[in-house]
Amino acid sequence: MHAVSxxxxxxxxxxxxxxQSHIVIRDLNVHIEGKHILKNINxxxxxxxxxxxxxxxxxxxxxxxxxxxxxxxxxxxxxxxxSVLVNGEDIYAPDAEVTHLxxxxxxxxxxxxxxxxxxxxxIAYGPKIHGIKNKKKLQEIVETQLRNVGLxxxxxxxxxxxxxxxxxxxxxxxxxxxGLAVEPEIxxxxxxxxxxxxxxxxxIENLLISLKDAYTIVLVTHILRQARRVSDYIIxxxxxxxLEFGKTEDVLLRxxxxxxxxxxKGFIS
Amino acid sequence: xxxxxxxxxxxxxxxxxxxxSGFLVTGSLFFIVGTILYKGLPYLSWEMVSQLPxxxxxxxxxxxxxxxxLGSLYLASxxxxxxxxxxxxxxxxxxxxxxxxxxxxxxxxxxxxxxYGIPSIVYGAIGFSIMVYFGIRASLLGxxxxxxxxxxxxxxxxxxxxxxxxxxDLRHVTQxxxxxxxxxxxxxxxxxxxxxxxxxxxAFGRAIGDVAGVLLxxxxxxxxxxxxxxxAATLPLAIFFQLSSPIPEVQGRAYAxxxxxxxxxLIIVLCTQYLAAKQKKHKM
Numbered sequence: 001m002h003a004v005s006x007x008x009x010x011x012x013x014x015x016x017x018x019x020q021s022h023i024v025i026r027d028l029n030v031h032i033e034g035k036h037i038l039k040n041i042n043x044x045x046x047x048x049x050x051x052x053x054x055x056x057x058x059x060x061x062x063x064x065x066x067x068x069x070x071x072x073x074x075x076x077x078x079x080x081x082x083s084v085l086v087n088g089e090d091i092y093a094p095d096a097e098v099t100h101l102x103x104x105x106x107x108x109x110x111x112x113x114x115x116x117x118x119x120x121x122x123i124a125y126g127p128k129i130h131g132i133k134n135k136k137k138l139q140e141i142v143e144t145q146l147r148n149v150g151l152x153x154x155x156x157x158x159x160x161x162x163x164x165x166x167x168x169x170x171x172x173x174x175x176x177x178x179g180l181a182v183e184p185e186i187x188x189x190x191x192x193x194x195x196x197x198x199x200x201x202x203x204i205e206n207l208l209i210s211l212k213d214a215y216t217i218v219l220v221t222h223i224l225r226q227a228r229r230v231s232d233y234i235i236x237x238x239x240x241x242x243l244e245f246g247k248t249e250d251v252l253l254r255x256x257x258x259x260x261x262x263x264x265k266g267f268i269s
Numbered sequence: 270x271x272x273x274x275x276x277x278x279x280x281x282x283x284x285x286x287x288x289x290s291g292f293l294v295t296g297s298l299f300f301i302v303g304t305i306l307y308k309g310l311p312y313l314s315w316e317m318v319s320q321l322p323x324x325x326x327x328x329x330x331x332x333x334x335x336x337x338x339l340g341s342l343y344l345a346s347x348x349x350x351x352x353x354x355x356x357x358x359x360x361x362x363x364x365x366x367x368x369x370x371x372x373x374x375x376x377x378x379x380x381x382x383x384x385y386g387i388p389s390i391v392y393g394a395i396g397f398s399i400m401v402y403f404g405i406r407a408s409l410l411g412x413x414x415x416x417x418x419x420x421x422x423x424x425x426x427x428x429x430x431x432x433x434x435x436x437x438d439l440r441h442v443t444q445x446x447x448x449x450x451x452x453x454x455x456x457x458x459x460x461x462x463x464x465x466x467x468x469x470x471x472a473f474g475r476a477i478g479d480v481a482g483v484l485l486x487x488x489x490x491x492x493x494x495x496x497x498x499x500x501a502a503t504l505p506l507a508i509f510f511q512l513s514s515p516i517p518e519v520q521g522r523a524y525a526x527x528x529x530x531x532x533x534x535l536i537i538v539l540c541t542q543y544l545a546a547k548q549k550k551h552k553m
Contacts (some may be wrong), residue, residue, distance in 0.1 A: 071441050076370040103447030109438040116459045171478040175442065182446050 022047040022216040028082035030063055039240045041140050052227040055237035056268055061094040061220045065188055069105050070098050106179025108192040113173035114163035119155050121164045122174055126182035136223050147176040150205055155230055169200025189219040236260045285316055309524030322491045327519060334526050337507035344503060345477035346493045348416035352472050356424030361454045364432040382422055384422035387523040390481035392419040397485040409501040412483055412487025419482050420472040427468035463545040470541040480505040504530045
């Protein structure tokens with residue numbers, strides 16, 4: 001059970017019964033420019049599974065994803081309260097080291113954003129800034145990660161070419177490989193297939209499913225069918241609140257809440 | 270329908286205005302270049318660009334403006350390099366380190382907008398007072414200090430605008446790889462590199478063409494400055510002095526000097542465009 005918990009006792013119970021929670025969110029509230037964007041969020045995101053965040057446009061799903069990675073901080077007039085625990089460590093604690101935290105979570109953005117450098121350097125960038133200098137080791141990492149995303153055969157002869165020469169679908173796989181190269185524990189996807197054609201979308205979806213044995217994956221998506229195809233759990237966000245959280249088939253087939261039912265049926269979008 | 274007719278007329282009027290402005294601006298540009306060519310070309314010679322002014326140069330006798338050409342190049346290059354070295358870190362700080370939209374960020378941007386708009390004679394006066402304070406005489410150094418102050422806001426504002434065009438997601442994905450702010454800044458700079466060349470060019474163009482800034486600060490000399498604390502001639506001042514002369518020969522040389530200045534700027538523009546195009550390979 002991963003129901004939204006509100007009282008303290010329930011919370012304690014949750015932590016005890018869910019040994020497998022990778023990310024634990026408690027009493028999270030986010031205000032941006034005075035607007036209450038996320039309201040009293042309490043969540044336990046399970047380890048080694050795909051969790052999709054769904055909900056109507058503007059409901060706060062991307063904000064929720066970005067709070068997991070402390071990416072909201074560069075914007076002014078944001079106030080965040082509550083806690084987000086990753087492996088039991090509060091990432092919003094005053095002494096939390098943000099660079100180290102972010103390394104734990106790979107981000108796959110809406111559109112692929114290769115770094116303005118070669119294919120090789122895109123993958124090697126992360127390991128390099130984290131101190132791997134050995135050329136051979138870097139080559140190894142690049143090959144492994146490109147193979148992981150099924151890109152190696154396509155690009156092995158042009159690793160020095162600019163990453164922007166690749167097709168959009170290939171770029172997104174490259175970005176995934178780039179994220180994996182820093183050995184994160186969690187992959188965050190922000191509508192990561194919205195710029196892709198159906199075939200590339202399928203490739204990315206299959207990749208994510210195959211990666212869940214090793215990673216905890218959290219996706220924001222506005223495509224219900226995608227949520228159904230890839231996710232084990234679904235979070236339904238409405239107006240900044242979590243209305244429903246549970247196993248995919250429970251949320252999609254047996255929604256408890258009337259608004260969830262309407263959203264799933266396509267009456268609200 | 271009448272409304273369609275009205276809309277079509279509006280379309281024609283708008284287009285007419287665009288064409289008129291286009292013709293006026295392009296026309297004046299051709300007129301300026303034409304005048305310089307017509308009046309200056311007869312006086313342009315190898316002697317003119319390869320020799321220092323000799324005795325009697327200013328009454329129409331032998332010599333050239335090599336002092337002003339090199340003086341301007343020294344001054345503008347040094348000032349542009351300094352402005353780039355100082356200006357780019359400022360832009361990075363404003364865009365990458367300061368929270369966007371915060372009071373300090375908005376205030377700094379306002380200040381740089383104002384500095385951008387201040388006339389160069391004011392920078393000349395400031396440079397002059399700095400020189401007086403430190404006991405520096407009118408010299409290449411004084412000119413460099415003043416022109417650097419003048420060009421820093423150009424670099425800051427242009428690079429700042431360029432950094433704003435970088436998609437937020439590129440920043441976010443770089444941060445997600447565990448990059449520090451400085452590492453993020455380096456990626457952003459790579460992304461905007463072609464544009465940075467343009468910013469530097471703009472700064473150089475302003476630096477080499479400025480008169481008022483150097484009028485009080487760099488002095489003028491018929492010799493080449495051997496040291497940085499010696500007075501140096503500049504092309505805009507050379508044009509100014511020669512044009513004030515009543516002797517037609519000297520006036521003609523003013524136009525020839527203007528032609529030389531225009532050619533230098535043209536060469537810089539072409540080089541920058543070439544470099545920028547070469548750097549574009551990673552651009553989306």
